[in-house]
Amino acid sequence: MSFCPAVVFLWVACACCLAGAAQSPWSVSSPDGALVLTAEGGAAPTLRVSRGGQPVVPPSPWGITTRRQGPLPGGLQVAASTRSVVDETYVMPTGKRSRCRNHANQLTVDFASAEGVRFSVILRAYDEGVAYRYHIHGSGEDTVTGEASAFRIPAGSRCWSAPFSKSYESIYQENAGFAGIQHEIQLPLLCQFPGKQWVYLTEASVDGTYAGSRLKVLDAAAGLLGLQLADAPTAALPWTTPWRVLLVVDDLRQLVESTLINNLNPPSAIADTSWIKPGTAIFPWLTGTEGGGGPCHRNNNGSLERMQEFVDLAATMGWSWIEFDNALALDTPFGGAPEKWMDCPWFPQLTAYAGRKGIAVYGWDHVCNLDTPEKRQTQLDWYVAKGFKGIKVDFLDSDVQARYRLREDLARDCAARHLLISYHGDITPRGMQRTWPNIATHEGVIGEEFYHGFGPFAPSPAYNVNLVFTRNVAGSMDYTPTTFDNPGKNHSRSTTNAHEIALPVVFESGWQAMGFNPESIKLHPQACAFLKDLPSTWDDVRLVAGQPNEFAVVARRKGGDWWIGGINAASARELRLDLGFLAKGTHACTLYHDAPPPADSAAVAPLDTLIAADPLTIDPAQPLVIAVPANGGFGFRIVNGAQ
Template identity: 35%
Template sequence: MRFIASFLIALPALAHALSSPDGQLQVDVSVNAQQQLVYTVQRAGEPVLLPSRLGLVLAQGDYAHGVKLVSASKVKPHREQYTLAASKKRRVDVRANEQTFSVANAAGQPFSVTLRAFNDGLALRYTVPGAGRKQFQDELTSFAFPPDARAWLQPMSVAKTGWKRTNPSYEEHYQMDIPAGTPAPSHAGWVFPALFRSGANWVALTEAGMDGRFHASRLASDSTGGTYRIGLPEASEVNTHGHLLAQVDGPLTTPWRVLAIGPLKTVMESTLGTDLAAPAVAFDPAKLQPGPASWSWALLKDEGTVFEVQKRFIDHAADMHWPYTLVDADWDRKIGDAKMKELADYARAKGVGLLVWYNSSGAWNDTEYSPKSALLTPADRAREFARVKAIGIRGLKVDFFGGDGASMQAYYLDLLKETAAAGLLLNFHGATLPRGWSRTFPHLMTVEAVKGFEFATFTQEDQDAVVRHAAMLPFARNLFDPMDFTPVVFHDIPNIQRATRNGFELAESVLFLSGIQHYAETPEGMATVPADVKGFLRELPRRWDEVRFLAGEPGRFVVLARRAGTQWFVAGLNADDTPREVPLDLAWLGRRRGELITDGAGPREFASGRLAAPAATVTLAPHGGFVARFR
């Protein structure tokens, strides 16, 4: 505490302080000696963020320098309740305190900063009022961490690099437990969500409230001294002939800058990423059915996209009681509309719905898979949606987007709005982080935006890295938003030596959240597992009501509990090369006994047993895992 006391004495008098409903989180806002708007964040009296900048620069005015605080609104409670179609919680109760600070720049132009303080974090956004065009140029928002802070960050890939110039797709491995301020590998910076440890507290940074008018952001590459700034997309991250940065007629309101803050358990159970998203649009609840899908491409690749193989995977889905089968790229050329209708009719008779793949791209990459460039205009989309609905298709997987510029964000929003109107489910691949869209558009079942399982089938290097990568994802990428990692393989991967044990693979089915979970295992591979494992995957709930973080360390191990109705499912995995014993507090389960499935003696073997509440210790094998079901 001596550090923060001496630190605050050096500041000008604090202008305003906003606290969370429980009083634990405090945000102080002031104008410093350089006439810059700054804020600090403390939790339970400990510094989380040191003085950090606020402000914007537009072509029509500089709202970051020479500023003065004009007034502050009264603190008002923010209360909200909403439901999620498929996420860590079904029903969410939002409680926060909100305050808006009116500010003027050196030219007397007004703007405001709105802050919401939650028990589990903080959000802020800017509004510039008035009529006329407003053209965004820069944002000065920063996050200044104390000197000993640590970071777990995914690098942003450089635009127009990688296979067929398809980057950025949020498909990099994380740099874990690095000093805050470590330079990014390239000028492209770091992606959201970004995870930090600041003293006794953890901080997950992201953004939300993306309505298609604003570009998506990231953390800038330069974080000298542990101060991270909002970064901008690269110039090429646009729709063909589209614009990069936000251009708004009338008042400009930015997306929310979101900080989940607290002990690791608080951050892991937080829903701030969807709390700050817009309410849900209308969608027919009868069509809004989450659940698993069979998918041939994960292991069979392009050769599997043929009629007979897809028919076999429909049978696989029906046998596993899964509601979907995904037919991937080139279905239009390899199978064709007539045979696809035959497949859809066959699937429907077995209680399975078909999903089909589309290539989003215009001229922004060099991909050749089809259907390509078929969704670029409203007329294109209306024609294709009518086409697939006539075939009997339930939803689309749209791939190979071009980045985070404002025009590309507008393209995403057009797809979201128009598929909602058409009653089609949606999955974005080769895509940006959804930033809370799954609340606003409940038919957005999942989004890739991750270095998913497919990479672990391409090279042994990526396979070996997947163990720690998978142990990182619940703490960052999958923290708020659905993630299409395409998990679970128990048998062979062609030309690859699998690094994970079977218990690790099974645990992913509970740990990873996705409205439609596309399982990678084939019918032949699933035939090799015991009946209780197959039964577990058949009966796994399709929606979750509640989550509890039980234990974990990003990139090392994780144990979570998820509730569906009166049942609880506990799952964990271990990325270390040595066994790990994890004591679990299961007091809320009373004295129930759970059915345990974990690793056997060999990497391809399972073992069954019991896990007893109110307290238990699980032993996780190296690269192993477990699941337990409490009925």
């Protein structure tokens, strides 16, 4: 597949006259006319958002301060304003859908002083959200010392947030108001406002010229949250900052299905993407760590013979990748120095064996082995020479400017060698996959590796549901699902097995790293039947139904087939699902779901639950009714179900 987007940029109503441009406020509306982003100037500039003529986001501060220029726009006068239409389509080898449309209206307001200082604010409105960014004109270098960018959350809003952590591994949970919150809040933040609109706050198009942001409570009583930069970025002028993003929707389907965050990023820097072929993978480490932990009680990466068993399993399941944690194979803590493992003779034997089976292998390395150009040349050339097709880079653990620059350097240097890359111990994505489509996935989530006890929390059913509406909206998520065994070092799994098989459909990741092993898979034939030939790249997505804290049902299309997965939280419920997006007529398939517990058992632990497989006939003209137990789930595949 070559990256050849069809692009149309329409520039209209250019360069309003000085007198007309000086009039504040300035507004831009979405293509469908429903959303309006309005900016006010003056001594305390504000932005506000309305939907359908009704106020949604109250007036909220905007502006930026640099070391050379001070607060902007400050006392600058409006010089001109320019309206434009953005309308383009582009292709993605990963993500929610293979073809994306970037369609928005844009307004650029230019400010200037008699001394020649120039500054612009760029406002953009999509059907499902709005965004704004700053452009600092001039030459030389400057440093951003802070932003006034902030958001007012109305009283009475419900919010789902996670405390900031450097690896973005925190629990999303609901909170009412911000009183008493002293910690920073990581992006994204999801809110349901009193008017029932859903508002999702994040940022997009952060690169090596800037730093990442998080939210800080500035005034709990007023619901005012300010953007805080990870550090003070410095760059050459002219300088365009990242987008500050608010998705504003009436229906959660618009949120979950949106590609707005990717849309706001630059087009692919890779001209020919035909070699970029992510896929479903097996993650041997998850069930057998380098210390002999996990249900396999061994280092699954520790021998050629053991890893060949996982390659055979991937081939049997019709999956195209396997992760091999080469730097951990010799029990070196955190990978150790590369010279301790680079000469291991059986590494290229493994990649050759996998290649003969049609399985690609990606490796693992610590970021400290790749953080300079010289190290990257040595290490990445080694991976290519040994037959690896990709690499997981771990422990990035930062969103300062230097780390964003390193992410770009890693993606660029991997692309030059036709290597895919995954960022582990990493941030919630900001849409970088559009520019560097060889990025298969990011972590930035508490996934199933946390059952090993890497912290005070592990995934709960409600947390899994909330990820659908928070973390995974932003981009690919390396959650590593389907741990049927319980690693159980410090935490126990509370999901049912049917909940587990639904996760790789409900969650999107270019490398969907599965927790299967050759032993446990024999105990779960129904799981194998459902997940055989599972894709990890998709042509389309639908949120069928769902609510934070409660349940989520997601449908993903590959070619003519729809895969549908549902997960439930703490309360049993009966779901009535509208499948009107399917082709007309009846569709026969198999429903994989939680089997009823044995009659003689008062309580069945999640690890003892069975998966039932029952024939199912679906008529898209009628609601599909499915009963789901607490913490349960289900999945089914409709072959040739696309319209």
